[in-house]
Amino acid sequence: MQSTASASPLSSHSDTVFSPNTRGFNGYVSPSEGTIPSSYFGSPQHGQIFVQSACSSPLLDNPSPKPNLLLGNLHKGSSHDILCRAKKFFNARMGSRRTRINYLVRSIQGFVEAPALAADFAEDLWSSRSAIFVKPATSNCSTRLQSLYEGHRKIKGARDQHPYAARFCYIYLEHDLEALSQSQVLVLSQGRGKMTAAFELQAEIISTTVDVVKSERKAGRGYLQLLMEGGPGFILRLGRNVSTL
Amino acid sequence: MANLFDRWERKLSSSDISLIIEFLRTETPDLFDKIKSYDESAAKAFLDGFIAYGWTLEEILSSKSSLFQRLKEYVNLDGILYGNTNGVIPHSPQLTSASISSGLLHYPNSHTTSAGDNQKMSNAGMSLTSLPHEPVDNYVGPPEYSLLGPEIIEDLWEMSASELDSILAQTDELTDVQNLMDLSTWVDCFTEDAGGFW
Numbered sequence: 001m002q003s004t005a006s007a008s009p010l011s012s013h014s015d016t017v018f019s020p021n022t023r024g025f026n027g028y029v030s031p032s033e034g035t036i037p038s039s040y041f042g043s044p045q046h047g048q049i050f051v052q053s054a055c056s057s058p059l060l061d062n063p064s065p066k067p068n069l070l071l072g073n074l075h076k077g078s079s080h081d082i083l084c085r086a087k088k089f090f091n092a093r094m095g096s097r098r099t100r101i102n103y104l105v106r107s108i109q110g111f112v113e114a115p116a117l118a119a120d121f122a123e124d125l126w127s128s129r130s131a132i133f134v135k136p137a138t139s140n141c142s143t144r145l146q147s148l149y150e151g152h153r154k155i156k157g158a159r160d161q162h163p164y165a166a167r168f169c170y171i172y173l174e175h176d177l178e179a180l181s182q183s184q185v186l187v188l189s190q191g192r193g194k195m196t197a198a199f200e201l202q203a204e205i206i207s208t209t210v211d212v213v214k215s216e217r218k219a220g221r222g223y224l225q226l227l228m229e230g231g232p233g234f235i236l237r238l239g240r241n242v243s244t245l
Numbered sequence: 246m247a248n249l250f251d252r253w254e255r256k257l258s259s260s261d262i263s264l265i266i267e268f269l270r271t272e273t274p275d276l277f278d279k280i281k282s283y284d285e286s287a288a289k290a291f292l293d294g295f296i297a298y299g300w301t302l303e304e305i306l307s308s309k310s311s312l313f314q315r316l317k318e319y320v321n322l323d324g325i326l327y328g329n330t331n332g333v334i335p336h337s338p339q340l341t342s343a344s345i346s347s348g349l350l351h352y353p354n355s356h357t358t359s360a361g362d363n364q365k366m367s368n369a370g371m372s373l374t375s376l377p378h379e380p381v382d383n384y385v386g387p388p389e390y391s392l393l394g395p396e397i398i399e400d401l402w403e404m405s406a407s408e409l410d411s412i413l414a415q416t417d418e419l420t421d422v423q424n425l426m427d428l429s430t431w432v433d434c435f436t437e438d439a440g441g442f443w
Contacts, residue, residue: 082273089268103256107265110249111276117283122290126297133298144299151298159250168294170254175312219254222262226253228315230266232291233283239249 079112110239117236125165132165141180142205148172149206152216167223167235174220177202177213288319 086108090101126132132151136143152169155162181198199210206213226234257265269277295305305313306322 082276085272086268089272090264093264100261103252104261104265104268107252107257107261108268111269111280117286122286122293125290126294133294135297136299139299139301147298164290165294166250167253168291171291171312172294172298175310179308179310221259222253222257224312225259225262226266228311229263230269231281231284232287232316232319233280233285234266236283236287236290237280238253 079109082112083109107238111234111237112239114237114239121164125168132162132169141176145176145180145202145205146207148176149208163240164236167238170216170220171223171227171235172220174217174224177217285319288316291316292320292322 083105086105087101090104094101094104132155133147134150136147148169152166152173155166155169159166177198180202181195199213203210203213223235269280292305296302302322302325306317
């Protein structure tokens, strides 16, 4: 479930500062700050209707919101307003696809709640302290991919501790694997389907299976699209990972 | 209900993602601007990561990858490369305390200087990460580079004209090498690798 609301004032866009040096990799000064109350979305069992019920709140129709136990300050009212607008926006575009709309509104919620990052946030991303990558002695496509994939595997199981690096790694993988797929030499040398040959080669380089490669690439495509269409900053602003199970 | 990772890696379709961006851009411009204010620091962090696992600045610059093109919108890689090649000082050194401390290619931190650490350093002395929200416009003039310590910078002011000419000649040679690398890097790279696998 989502964490509960905090009474402390907070920018609607979360000015909580994240510094991996001093605040841990989860990066939250307070796990509850700025979070939309769980009851805003309803229980997971009723996930398909939670947005609708939230936007029936008086906050939507009243420019001077009444005191609300769930939305205790103006900032949270602002967040609430954004999510209600998101629900209406997506509803208008997507009709009755409520499960899908819930995914989208929760994604917007992530952007709203994303903790601010300290100026030095990136210094530990790839530094010796986290030691995600071991730079290959000689750099070519294979050694790069191997170094990348080893680093990716290393942090994949600890994604809450490496939320940014984990997303970056998926983008790197998708980028490098796609670049490899584009090689004309690949087609000529294999004499068969370009994608099949590419997947097989990629799997061999990183010592895994074609199915795993396909799965990894699928995971990276969303992030890459977000970066390309929105901008690099979007990847840092997806929000915290909160299990809703 | 999917968590954040599941959503972005498994659940959201391409059209969903476009719609999310459209909503943020059109309906919540303040939030959109706030997200965009992280673009530059994110781009530098991305490029740092590329370098950490083996890419070189030269390869990134010569690549036609649309991702690299996108990242280059936020980071002045050309300036970094041509100001940093082989530790050679830029043509018109105008290093200021402000530019040195701006964070671009900052000096390695003390905790990264041990021999063991250096082996695993992302790109010791080549980090691109910088303060968030630092405008690209700050990169006027020659870029900074971390391989130069303060004492080396000090030596530059004592350099004779002939010494400077010698260094600039080396820079030209390296630029020639860079031009040679502008050929399809990926194809060459693949050809080299394919021999080992097939």
